[in-house]
Structures are given as structure tokens and as C-alpha cells.
Amino acid sequence: METYTTDDALTLIGFGKFQALVLTYAGMGWLTEAMEVMLLSFLGPVVREEWNVSPQDESLLSSVVFAGMLIGACAWGFISDRYGRKTVLLLSTLLTSGMGFLSALSPNYLCLLVLRFFVGIGVGSGHVFTSWFLEFVPAGNRGTWMVILSFFWTIGTVLEASLAWAVLSALSWRWLLALTALPCFLLLPFFRITPESPRYLCAQNRMTDARLVLERMAIANQGALPVGVLTYHQETKTDYITHVSEDEHLIPVREKEHTVRNAIRSKSGAIAALRELLSHNLLRSTLLLWFVYYASSFAYYGIALLTSQLSDVNRSCKSGLIFEVHQNDGNLYKDTFITSLAEIPGLILSALLVDRFGRKATMWSLMFACCAFLGPLVLHQNELLTTTLLFGARACGTGTTTILCLYAPEVYPTSVRSTGVGIATAIGKIGGVICPLVAVGMLRNCHQMEAVLVFELVLFLAGVACILFPVETKGREMD
Structure with a gap:
């Protein structure tokens, strides 16, 4: 029976309207993270002036955000591999926008500190937006499109600097916090049409769902899927696992032997995933x-x-x-x-x-x-x-x-x-x-x-x- 992989389908379909929409959504996630990070350059001085906090407390405001991002980066990565990319896109967006708006209402410094910590956890999901986008892009031009995605970060930094200049000269810092959270909130109405990664679906053995996403992509790009049955890995002549070097493990999947990671894909947890990352192969x-x-x-x-x-x-x-x-x-x-x-x-x-x-x-x-x-x-x-x-x-x-x-x-x-x-x-x-x-x-x-x-x-x-x-x-x- 003739088979094809996700890479075969993406190569045949090409980069088109479907990926452009995914790029925009992922780019907005990056723009949001850039704005929240750039906000730290302006928030500390105005908070110190209003609440008369010490320089150490002012620097702590930035430190808790980075601490939250550190925790969020690990947590969202595990949740993404366990429960899906879409789950992380929704939960992190809700957390970032919700805590961002609540920060604008903070009655005191301690409350602001706690809320910004949770904002940091939310924006720690930025790498999931990146991985999710790249899983829709054909291998031949991933580099170019990754650079284009990165322009959203630059736009976010410039936008936040412009926003701070305009808002802090005329309004309160609370307005700056609320307006900074707005782009993240704008992602929510489009979540229902956001697709799950077909690669993730294949890794979870949800081939029917993966094919439906690829069919949507083909229709949007006015292309067609390859003939045959979708598989996670291309069929090989051997059905056993051999010990391979790291170089061999990382060559294209067509050229390596079929390896099943059911322990990680299904019921195993973070320890099993970490063990895989620190295995001989990786x-x-x-x-x-x-x-x-x-x-x-x-x-x-x-x-x-x-x-x-x-x-x-x-x-x-x-x-x-x-x-x-x-x-x-x-x-x-x-x-x-x-x-x-x-x-x-x-x-x-x-x-x-x-x-x-x-x-x-x-x-x-x-x-x-x-x-x-x-x-x-x-x-x-x-x-x-x-x-x-x-x-x-x-x-x-x-x-x-x-x-x-x-x-x-x-x-x-x-x-x-x-x-x-x-x-x-x-x-x-x-x-x-x-x-x-x-x-x-x-x-x-x-x-x-x-x-x-x-x-x-x-x-x-x-x-x-x-x-x-x-x-x-x-x-x-x-x-």
C-alpha cells in the first residue's frame, strides 16, 4: 500500500494562504512576549516613583517576570507535548491577557509583583508558538519563514517603546499595562479556527485528525495531498531498533529505522521526556x-x-x-x-x-x-x-x-x-x-x-x- 508522511504532504502542498494565517497567529504570540519584556524597561521607574519602593524592589519587578518565564517555558513545553499545541495556545493566552489586565488594577506593589509573575508564566509559552508554526512549514524554506516570524518580535519592541512614550507622557502607567495586554487578548476570538499541529496528531497516532488538518491546508492552498495513506514514519524494510549514533538519529526520517516512542507520547510524564532528551541519541x-x-x-x-x-x-x-x-x-x-x-x-x-x-x-x-x-x-x-x-x-x-x-x-x-x-x-x-x-x-x-x-x-x-x-x-x- 502506498503511504506518505507529513513532510511529503507539506512539500507537495507548499507554503500558502493556510501557513500565512498560522504565521500571523504565531507572530502575534511573539509580539505579545516582546511587548511584555520591553515593558520592563519602563515599568520599574514609574512604579518606584508612585509607591516609593527601593531600587532593590524595583529590580525585583523584572526578576519575578523572568522567574515566571523560566517556569512557564518548562511547564508549557511539557503540556504541549502531552496535551497538544492548541491547549497551550489557549491557556497561555488566557493567563497572559487576564493577568496583564488585572496588573493594571493592582492596589499595591506586592499585588503587582504577584500578578506580573503570572504574566511571566504566560509569556513563557513563546517557544510553543514557534514550534507550532514550524510544524506547518515545508523543510525547504523553514529558515526564511522563521526569520519572517522573528520580525514580529522586533515590531513588538518598537510598538511597546512607542506606546510607552505616548501613554506615560499623558496617562497613567496603568493604561500602559492594559494596552500592552490588548494584543494577547485579541488572539482569543480566532482560537476556534486555529488548527492543531498535524505532526503532533501523527505522534499521538491520531491519523484521521491529522489528515483532516492536511486536507484543510490543501484546500486553502489550492493544492492536493499525495496519493496513499498517511503514516507517522515512512515504511522501512527493517522492523527492529538498532543502537545508532546521535548523527544517525538526527538524519531525515526516511533514512533511519522506525522508532516508536509510545512511552513518551501517551502515559509517561516529564521524567520520561527528560530521560529521552538526555539519552545517548540526544x-x-x-x-x-x-x-x-x-x-x-x-x-x-x-x-x-x-x-x-x-x-x-x-x-x-x-x-x-x-x-x-x-x-x-x-x-x-x-x-x-x-x-x-x-x-x-x-x-x-x-x-x-x-x-x-x-x-x-x-x-x-x-x-x-x-x-x-x-x-x-x-x-x-x-x-x-x-x-x-x-x-x-x-x-x-x-x-x-x-x-x-x-x-x-x-x-x-x-x-x-x-x-x-x-x-x-x-x-x-x-x-x-x-x-x-x-x-x-x-x-x-x-x-x-x-x-x-x-x-x-x-x-x-x-x-x-x-x-x-x-x-x-x-x-x-x-x-
Whole structure:
């Protein structure tokens, strides 16, 4: 009997109107996360002014959001692999929008702190939106469409900076919180027409449901499904499992032997999924991805902080004064816009490189380029050169993060994809929590050289880790 896989169907149907709608929905999820993260740049100072909280409590407001994102990234990944992508899309959207609106009504600082923690848990689902979208995209052009998806993040950062500029100059910070939660709320009316991932359905042995989704896709794209019966894996001549190396495990499913993961797909829990991620087949990829995710987040948020800190450091440390931040709102908005706009050339660069040179080569080359841009900053530079170097570093860092968010879902099989990416994302959030200790704490003590060298070391090691990834996923079918 003739059979075909999900990859066969997606290749024949192609990228069309159906995937464009999925891209828009997933992109709105990313836009929401970007706005909530960017909000942290503006919320702390206005809350400190209204409720007269200490600087430590002000920084705690950001820390609890990242702590929530860390927990959410792990939890949503497991729920997605266990109960489906759609379940996570709905629950996380309800949590993020609901807690976001309630935050605007907070009567005191403690209440705001708790509500923002739950907002962090909600937006920790961003990686599920990414994996869900990629599971609808044909193998040949996943890189390009992942870069396009990443533009929604950049739009979110620019939109939030613009919104903060307009709202905080005329209205209360409570309006800013409510309006920031609005895009997430707008996702809810479209949930009923949102499809479940056909790859997930196949992994759960729900072939009829998977075929119905593929038929909807074919109709929307004015295409046709392959002839035959839909199967999870292509039929092979052998029916036994052999011990394979990690490289062999990660080659296209047509070329590997049929492996059944019923223990993970059905009744097993997080322990079984983690055991699979740390198995002989995936251990090297998993450990390297954990470190690169950590380094990528460390650099991404750290460079954003450096943008707003270095000019003040140069003035204060040269004059021998104790470091204080003397930055008016206009400079804060200007720095935010510069940081956000630097992502655009980074996305364009990654789009040009990823499908030509592959995921691994693009990531390590951009990591090393980021090191090169930061290198001159070990010494004090004038403001124009500092801004230019940080602009280049941020562009390269954004490109690397974009390709990493594409590479990780391609590496893991469907049965543990969201769990694997979720844990890696959570580890990345630890980098976001730690980087202020370097980017702000060391700079306040006039240790610019030491701070920049720490970033250089982390980025260099991450570049080496990218070289050591065991497989190139360019053009590879997703298991």
C-alpha cells in the first residue's frame, strides 16, 4: 500500500494562504512576549516613583517576570507535548491577557509583583508558538519563514517603546499595562479556527485528525495531498531498533529505522521526556543547546543594558564620581529605539545566510562577529563609536537568536520537541537574570573592561558550541 508522511504532504502542498494565517497567529504570540519584556524597561521607574519602593524592589519587578518565564517555558513545553499545541495556545493566552489586565488594577506593589509573575508564566509559552508554526512549514524554506516570524518580535519592541512614550507622557502607567495586554487578548476570538499541529496528531497516532488538518491546508492552498495513506514514519524494510549514533538519529526520517516512542507520547510524564532528551541519541545536542540558549539570552539582554549604561559609565568613571544613572526619559526612549532597530539588519542578515550556508555556520559566524563588535569596548570609546559597535553587536546577537529558535525545534523529535525547547528556553532565561550583574553591577563599579571580557568569553564559547553541534538541519525533514 502506498503511504506518505507529513513532510511529503507539506512539500507537495507548499507554503500558502493556510501557513500565512498560522504565521500571523504565531507572530502575534511573539509580539505579545516582546511587548511584555520591553515593558520592563519602563515599568520599574514609574512604579518606584508612585509607591516609593527601593531600587532593590524595583529590580525585583523584572526578576519575578523572568522567574515566571523560566517556569512557564518548562511547564508549557511539557503540556504541549502531552496535551497538544492548541491547549497551550489557549491557556497561555488566557493567563497572559487576564493577568496583564488585572496588573493594571493592582492596589499595591506586592499585588503587582504577584500578578506580573503570572504574566511571566504566560509569556513563557513563546517557544510553543514557534514550534507550532514550524510544524506547518515545508523543510525547504523553514529558515526564511522563521526569520519572517522573528520580525514580529522586533515590531513588538518598537510598538511597546512607542506606546510607552505616548501613554506615560499623558496617562497613567496603568493604561500602559492594559494596552500592552490588548494584543494577547485579541488572539482569543480566532482560537476556534486555529488548527492543531498535524505532526503532533501523527505522534499521538491520531491519523484521521491529522489528515483532516492536511486536507484543510490543501484546500486553502489550492493544492492536493499525495496519493496513499498517511503514516507517522515512512515504511522501512527493517522492523527492529538498532543502537545508532546521535548523527544517525538526527538524519531525515526516511533514512533511519522506525522508532516508536509510545512511552513518551501517551502515559509517561516529564521524567520520561527528560530521560529521552538526555539519552545517548540526544545528549550532545541537548547539552550544547542548553549552553547556547544561556549564552544567547545573556548576550541579548546584556547588550540591551550596555546600550543604556556605557555612556553614563564613561562620564562618571572618567570624572571619578560614584556611578549613578542620570538618564532622562528622552534618552531612555532613544536607546530603546536604537536597540530595537538594530534587530532589523540582524534579521535580514540571518535570512540571507541561513538557507545558503546552513544553521550551524550562520550561528557560529554571527557569534564570532558579535565578539568582534564588542571587543573595542574593553576600553572607553566616544559615544558615536560606542553606539555603532553596540548596534552591530545587537544585530549579530539577534540573528543568532533567530537561527537558534529555528534550529532547536528541528533537532528534536515531535514527541519531545516542545519539552526540549522549553527546557532550553528556561535555561536561557537564567542568562537573562544573571546578565544585569555583569552589564550593570560591574559597570557601576567602573569595571568596564572586565564586564566586556565576560561577554566576550561567553559569546566565544557559544560560537565553539555551535561548531560542535552534531548535525546540520538545513533541508532536513522534521521527525
